[in-house]
Amino acid sequence: MSRTPTSLFVQDRKTRARNGAERRFRAYGLAAISLALLALVWLMISIFSAGLPAFRQSFLTFPVALDASVLDKDGTRDPAKLQKVTTIAYGKVLAKSLAAEIAAQGIDHGLKPKEIAKMLSEEAAATLRNQVLAQPELIGQTLPVTVLAAGRIDGYYKGRVTMESAARDKNTSPEALALADQLKAAGILQQKFNWGFFTAPDASDKRPEAAGLGVAILGSLMMMAVVLGLSLPLGVAASIYLEEFAPKNPFTDLIEVNIANLAAVPSIVYGILGLAIFINFAGLPQSAPIVGGLVLVLMTLPRIIIPTRAALKAVPPSIRDAALGVGASKLQTVFHHVLPLAMPGILTGMIIGLAQALGETAPLLLIGMVAFVRDFPQGFFDPAAALPVQVYNWTTRGDPGFVERASGAIIVLLLFLIVMNAAAILLRRKFERRW
Amino acid sequence: MPLPYTLAFLALCGVLALILGHRRAVFVAGGDVRKLHSRPHFHALLALIVAVFAAGLGWLAHSVSGHPGGVMGQIGFMALPMVAGLGLLLRQIAPAFRARNAAERFVMALLIACSMVAVLTTAGIVLSLIFETWTFFQLHSALNFFFSTEWNPQFRGGSSLGILPLIWGTLYVSAIALAVAVPIGLMSAIYLSEYAGPKMRAWVKPAIEILAGIPTIVYGLFALLTVGPLLRDWIAQPMGFGNSAASVMTAGVVMGVMVIPFVSSLSDDILNAVPQALRDGALGLGATASETTRQVVIPAALPGIVGAVLLAASRAIGETMIVVMGAGAAAKLSLNPFDAMTTVTVKIVSQLTGDSEFASPETLVAFALGLTLFVLTLGLNILALIIVRKYREQYE
Numbered sequence: 001m002s003r004t005p006t007s008l009f010v011q012d013r014k015t016r017a018r019n020g021a022e023r024r025f026r027a028y029g030l031a032a033i034s035l036a037l038l039a040l041v042w043l044m045i046s047i048f049s050a051g052l053p054a055f056r057q058s059f060l061t062f063p064v065a066l067d068a069s070v071l072d073k074d075g076t077r078d079p080a081k082l083q084k085v086t087t088i089a090y091g092k093v094l095a096k097s098l099a100a101e102i103a104a105q106g107i108d109h110g111l112k113p114k115e116i117a118k119m120l121s122e123e124a125a126a127t128l129r130n131q132v133l134a135q136p137e138l139i140g141q142t143l144p145v146t147v148l149a150a151g152r153i154d155g156y157y158k159g160r161v162t163m164e165s166a167a168r169d170k171n172t173s174p175e176a177l178a179l180a181d182q183l184k185a186a187g188i189l190q191q192k193f194n195w196g197f198f199t200a201p202d203a204s205d206k207r208p209e210a211a212g213l214g215v216a217i218l219g220s221l222m223m224m225a226v227v228l229g230l231s232l233p234l235g236v237a238a239s240i241y242l243e244e245f246a247p248k249n250p251f252t253d254l255i256e257v258n259i260a261n262l263a264a265v266p267s268i269v270y271g272i273l274g275l276a277i278f279i280n281f282a283g284l285p286q287s288a289p290i291v292g293g294l295v296l297v298l299m300t301l302p303r304i305i306i307p308t309r310a311a312l313k314a315v316p317p318s319i320r321d322a323a324l325g326v327g328a329s330k331l332q333t334v335f336h337h338v339l340p341l342a343m344p345g346i347l348t349g350m351i352i353g354l355a356q357a358l359g360e361t362a363p364l365l366l367i368g369m370v371a372f373v374r375d376f377p378q379g380f381f382d383p384a385a386a387l388p389v390q391v392y393n394w395t396t397r398g399d400p401g402f403v404e405r406a407s408g409a410i411i412v413l414l415l416f417l418i419v420m421n422a423a424a425i426l427l428r429r430k431f432e433r434r435w
Numbered sequence: 436m437p438l439p440y441t442l443a444f445l446a447l448c449g450v451l452a453l454i455l456g457h458r459r460a461v462f463v464a465g466g467d468v469r470k471l472h473s474r475p476h477f478h479a480l481l482a483l484i485v486a487v488f489a490a491g492l493g494w495l496a497h498s499v500s501g502h503p504g505g506v507m508g509q510i511g512f513m514a515l516p517m518v519a520g521l522g523l524l525l526r527q528i529a530p531a532f533r534a535r536n537a538a539e540r541f542v543m544a545l546l547i548a549c550s551m552v553a554v555l556t557t558a559g560i561v562l563s564l565i566f567e568t569w570t571f572f573q574l575h576s577a578l579n580f581f582f583s584t585e586w587n588p589q590f591r592g593g594s595s596l597g598i599l600p601l602i603w604g605t606l607y608v609s610a611i612a613l614a615v616a617v618p619i620g621l622m623s624a625i626y627l628s629e630y631a632g633p634k635m636r637a638w639v640k641p642a643i644e645i646l647a648g649i650p651t652i653v654y655g656l657f658a659l660l661t662v663g664p665l666l667r668d669w670i671a672q673p674m675g676f677g678n679s680a681a682s683v684m685t686a687g688v689v690m691g692v693m694v695i696p697f698v699s700s701l702s703d704d705i706l707n708a709v710p711q712a713l714r715d716g717a718l719g720l721g722a723t724a725s726e727t728t729r730q731v732v733i734p735a736a737l738p739g740i741v742g743a744v745l746l747a748a749s750r751a752i753g754e755t756m757i758v759v760m761g762a763g764a765a766a767k768l769s770l771n772p773f774d775a776m777t778t779v780t781v782k783i784v785s786q787l788t789g790d791s792e793f794a795s796p797e798t799l800v801a802f803a804l805g806l807t808l809f810v811l812t813l814g815l816n817i818l819a820l821i822i823v824r825k826y827r828e829q830y831e
């Protein structure tokens with residue numbers, strides 16, 4: 001058998017195989033990176049495409065005749081009596097006015113008045129009622145109002161409801177959707193930016209169109225205030241002690257091992273701790289921001305101490321030596337010189353810790369934050385919701401409209417996180433010092 | 436008095452003490468602060484500490500003794516020790532008074548107390564878990580808990596609470612997660628540390644790490660909305676594996692994506708710590724880059740990589756939201772990865788957020804599950820740390 005002559009230019013079979021293996025190996029590496037990045041992109045696209053519609057909402061604008069004979073039968077405008085008029089009455093007033101407006105516009109439809117009423121959100125009557133109770137003099141007048149359209153009508157414009165699905169749905173009908181199209185052409189039905197999504201409280205199972213993040217955002221902000229107020233001083237103090245003063249002894253080792261292990265304890269265990277200690281033992285109320293905040297403080301503390309110690313360690317010893325040399329005490333050295341120089345690094349670690357705490361869900365489920373809360377919390381001991389828990393809450397609801405809400409809430413959560421992480425990166429870029 | 440007012444009163448006492456301490460120090464020095472051992476603000480700080488401490492003690496005494504005299508009583512209880520303590524301290528202030536040493540000793544004690552919070556947290560976790568688990572085993576047979584293959588909580592008692600199906604589900608999901616994350620994470624780390632230029636590293640590494648910064652609820656929603664239905668419609672149903680969107684596969688794949696950065700970041704650090712001399716030696720003998728990596732760099736880094744994988748495993752076992760939303764709630768011992776199964780963390784959530792009474796074994800079992808989870812993840816972490824540390828010593 002004849003051997004082909006080999007050289008640098010003509011490879012023998014073995015070399016070809018080895019080079020092939022080399023190319024394949026590189027390709028596997030690139031494929032792995034692409035897969036990881038693809039997963040990230042896919043995740044983002046999936047969440048954003050499902051969630052962006054939550055920021056737009058269908059509204060109906062039409063003049064409403066606030067009929068005094070329905071809303072205030074004796075005509076006394078007595079607030080106590082006005083309170084007794086339920087949303088059902090207001091719903092009737094709204095439905096009647098909408099039907100009248102449709103007739104006035106000359107729009108042709110084959111719907112019964114009841115079906116027209118179903119084009120309005122149940123929340124619309126409550127909105128109108130609150131407006132009238134605040135200004136009883138409106139009764140008897142005709143005023144233009146803008147109220148939420150029903151979830152199915154809204155879903156029709158977001159592709160969630162189709163003519164086929166409407167035919168099987170007892171809450172809406174293809175005729176109602178056809179009327180909605182005519183109303184849109186007449187300018188009665190519009191899509192607007194959904195401010196209520198940020199300010200309104202949660203809504204019950206049947207009204208996904210009215211559900212908002214107001215209580216959840218407020219609850220999350222309150223918890224972040226607790227986390228910031230407690231874990232910054234605690235974390236900085238603990239880090240200063242461990243990094244600057246702690247003698248090398250078994251006791252210090254015990255603290256160090258503890259912190260390292262706590263950073264890796266699953267977050268749900270902190271929820272169990274919070275339930276056992278703060279709620280069952282200390283008797284604090286369930287689903288209160290103070291309890292959620294305290295649980296998150298305990299959880300983030302070890303995750304803050306680690307970067308804080310790194311920041312303190314990065315300050316060169318010459319700074320300390322110079323301060324001690326001119327007669328400062330050890331504490332003065334730390335508080336006047338080392339700490340200010342380490343502050344940008346500490347704040348960066350703090351913001352990242354806060355961002356982690358903001359997205360944490362599991363421990364909050366256990367301390368009751370998953371409860372349905374409609375009232376805005378007045379203080380740290382009132383029941384509240386939290387952003388990530390609200391997402392979970394919405395995914396457990398029946399109406400498909402809540403899927404869009406949950407994804408929209410994730411977008412809001414991610415925006416918060418992006419802002420926080422960007423702040424951390426900017427802080428690091430601006431103040432980071434290489435010694 | 437409501438809490439905010441009490442705190443405001445305490446703050447007022449503190450400000451008063453600061454001013455008094457400062458003025459007293461300047462006064463005893465006759466206006467020439469150089470005569471003092473400690474600078475005036477240390478006297479002020481000491482006065483603040485004494486005043487707030489005394490007033491706080493008074494507040495505590497007032498609360499313990501059952502709030503005698505209402506608001507005025509509380510003010511009296513707080514003001515009296517404060518005035519006494521402050522008076523004593525102000526009399527002590529003299530040019531030779533070592534206010535700085537005293538104040539610093541107090542600050543030091545405060546720093547030590549703050550670092551004790553970590554120890555207290557661990558103690559709190561361990562004690563609350565053990566205590567409630569003990570109560571659980573008083574009410575429910577330990578034999579059933581550890582060895583029963585049936586998980587079937589009943590409202591009226593007589594439930595079978597076997598942990599085995601939950602452990603099986605947990606390990607199954609984690610195994611799938613690692614099967615996704617280890618090849619992708621490891622190959623990414625190898626490419627980044629052995630092949631990629633600095634420019635690519637600067638972009639790709641942070642991009643992969645974004646995956647670690649995304650809250651787990653986002654992954655949960657991703658599993659629920661996208662991955663679950665996709666796996667069901669394209670794989671499970673056509674191939675006859677079942678028709679559940681929530682499955683071990685769904686949760687495992689999504690969790691695998693979540694732990695990629697844990698594997699890749701740690702492995703990247705470890706690969707970078709392998710001395711360049713080892714690579715140069717292999718390349719000098721004529722090995723290709725991939726042969727060097729496979730036969731020299733990876734064996735040298737193996738203990739560290741194993742440590743990274745163990746840390747990722749501990750992360751996967753303790754993960755809650757992805758499995759709550761992606762894996763289902765049925766406790767089952769099944770081999771089919773497209774079956775809905777459940778995990779330890781899912782059952783902790785469902786037992787503690789359910790309606791059953793707190794003192795019932797059906798609720799208390801969550802603490803026993805929590806203890807199991809804690810021991811499991813702690814064991815993995817310690818093992819990983821020991822392996823990583825041992826490896827580091829080799830090259831330093």
